[in-house]
Amino acid sequence: MLPTQAEIKSRRIKIGLTQTELAEKAGVSQSLIAKIETGQIDAAYTYLKKIFDTLEELENQTQPKASDVMNPNVNFVSKKDSVASAIVLMRKHNFSQLPVLDKGHAVGSVSEKSILDRISSGLDAHELSKLECGEIMEEAFPVVSETTPLPAISELLKHHFAVLVRKGGKIGGIISKADLLKTIH
Structure with missing residues (x-):
């Protein structure tokens, strides 16, 4: 279903086009745009x-994309790394979660929540620190392309701690909720 005709003017102005420019790009006359x-x-x-x-095409071109807001420095752990090493890395960089990668592919995630859940379920903190990340990891963060628009990333972040960005066939960036909030001026 198409949006209403009344939306044309506001959307055109929002992306900074004149009636003539929109008409040329859409292959219609300027007078048609004016009458609508x-x-x-x-x-x-x-x-x-x-x-x-x-x-829609022009709006997608002007919207910020994943590559515009991603942090290219992806700190991660492997499945074989100890939970203690994940905690050290999270503390060092003030992260609340880390992706778990295996040969450059996302296979899971470790978060403060997943660690605290194990402690609250009765697992001794010392024993927990000896476990491998693969033993406590949760679902992997979603992976998007560099060109994914921010509204789509925002939707994913409603359900996940972070989103990974694929660049050149491998994980090339990460976007957390905090990264997305930095885009608001």
Whole structure:
């Protein structure tokens, strides 16, 4: 279902286009854009589809992407690393979670929560520190491409501690909720 005709003007202005520029990019006339925006006509579906497809494409080009906000320094642990080493790394960098990678691929995650859950379930802290990360790891963080728009990343961060960014076939960055909040001015 297409958005309403009334949205065209606000979306056009938001991305900084004139009626003429939008018309050229969408392959329609400027007068058609003007008539739609003033409510003088109910445009045909084919014209509206062209206009909205163009607006969406242009909005995606101007939106920040994963590569714009990711931290390229990905600290991680392997499945064989001890929980103690994960804790040291998290403390050193003030992280609350770490990805678990195996040969450059995300296989799990370790977080303060996963560690504290083990302690609260009765596992001795000293014994826990000796375990391998693979023994306590949780689900892997989602992996997105460098070109994934921020709204999609924001949706993922509602359900995950972090999002990994694939660059050149391997993990090349990480985005946490804190990284995303830095984009708000």
